[in-house]
Amino acid sequence: MYKVALYELKKLLRDSRWMIIFAIQPVILVVFLGLVALHEPENILVGVYNRNDNEYSSQLVKSIKDKSGLDVSEFGSEQYLRDEINGDKLKLAVIVDIEKGKYIDGQIEIIDNSTVPEVSAKGVEAILDAFDDKSADFIKENIQTNIDSYIKNQEIAFYSDSEKSLEILGTTITSLGLPEAVTSQLQQAVSEVKPNFELTSTDNLDISRLNLVKTKNTNKDIRYFDFYASAVIVLLTILIALKLADTAITEERTVGTFERFFVTPYRKYHMILGKMIAYTVLDLFLATTILLSMILLFDVSFGPYWLVFLIAFISATVAASLGILISCSTYTIAESIQASNLVFFSFLILTGFLFQPESMHPVIKIISGFLPFTYLINAMREINLLNMGFGDVWQKLLFASCFIPIFLFGASLLLRRKAT
């Protein structure tokens, strides 16, 4: 088996074109993802309608218009503003309704078209809601569905996706003209809130008494990209490792060496484990390259490097064993590629990377709960974003690792050494 693994590795590494593509693709993909996601949003189309046109509300509108990164237009008609946001022509619509001298009733209504997470307004709404009854009513009316889905655990988690939305929030608070102590308290809350925060309810859906609290012990200086970076590391390693191994056996069938191999006393496990060992070595390189790219190029906020590396390596190894399973169960290279594409994109959809578990069909949610990559993504996020350690995630890693022997055993069952 050692010889099979050694020569498998030699075969791959001596293919210079293959080697170049294998070595640079993680770097290229990380660079693309980083440049797409890391850059702060700019020229966000924002529409503002000043309902009361008084000193306070004008001050707020002005501060919003002065904010860099926003492309703010003031609307003369509230209905027109609503039409524009509903027609997807604005990223954010702000309706300012502040009455002179009644700061406690000050209301700022923000409609989020929910299509652009960079300017998610939920964070803004949530904080304002917690301090005045009118906006609390607004929350009740407008985001009741959202709250219902979260409130089950008496704990509501709202996600603010970017620093931009927090900046808007900070400006808004200052403009309200609240008493200094209250403003200071709010600003303090905002400064502590990084992209992750949660609202907790103490008396079952009494929105007016929602308290804004900082979420679990989040890492410092987490940016928008950091949240996605954790999942991206896992998904990139899965993608590359899976595609690396998915034609391992079918290529041998195509070339004819498969037939020659099995006319010898070699057994199925020699071929499967030999290849697996070779791919495991390459997976070490793969995990290292992806992590180094993330750290050196984008200064991504990570937990302990060894633990991040371990999760990336396990992700790659599980994916490699899955690739071998696919390769053993298919007969041509085209079949293998199609099958692995199906598997990868299924995982992409089902692991909760694109869609939140709350929106999943109950059956899909159960399936998602059995996928190793769901656990690996969650473990990676917990390590990088929540300052958790090995003791917090080891069960997830163990669960995911158990799929390596399961996939390899499945591969040996499905590998047909003979034609029928």
Next chain:
Amino acid sequence: MGDLIIKVDNLTKVFSAGNVAVNSISFEVLRHQVFGILGPNGSGKTTILRMLATVLEPSNGSIVIDGLDYTRDQQTIRSNIGYVPQRDALYPNLTVWENIDVFFTAYPYNGDRKNRIEKILKKVDLWDSRNTFVRRLSGGMAKRLSIAIAVIHDPKVIFFDEVTMGLDPVARSNIWGLVKKLKEHSAIVMTTHYMDEAEQLCDNLIIISEGSIIANGKPKEITQGFKAKNLHEVIVKVAKEGDV
């Protein structure tokens, strides 16, 4: 009569679509004999060879190789046979030496493995190219390497599937020389489309048409039986009858 090494009884292969590729054939092969399987395209030659080489599962019938039953002792049989497939089936990014080594490792061998590889490479005239990548070999050299891999463990039976196909006359002649040398130690079962090759090399042969044996014996006996000048005419006749 010589020492029997292969005994095939009522061997049948039916593919999943119901296509009968080999229809209840029986024959015997002796040690140190070159045994040919001839026939027109699609007659079932390669299917027979692949079943003998444990590549393909027979649907029915029995195969005994060196006293070992195919169904019970496949793993032991594999240690005693060598197989040269129609395609070279080599790893292009490994050297000549490495290609032999990766397959040789599968076999139990008590002697010095390096000496054995050296001996075989010299025998097939590839010693000087031992560090050459296979992708740089000529067709004739690749075929000789393919043979070297098949005989590295000194098998009792070697199966050749159209081994000289696509080679120039010089390369073919070299392969013929090799086959004659190998015959001293092993029985050889070969399929070929070249009738001159069969006449030159085969001690005994069978002619297959539509999965059945229609002639069995020495090349000259078969030629006389068909009242033909040579095996080429025999095959043409067989093919025409098959078309009718």
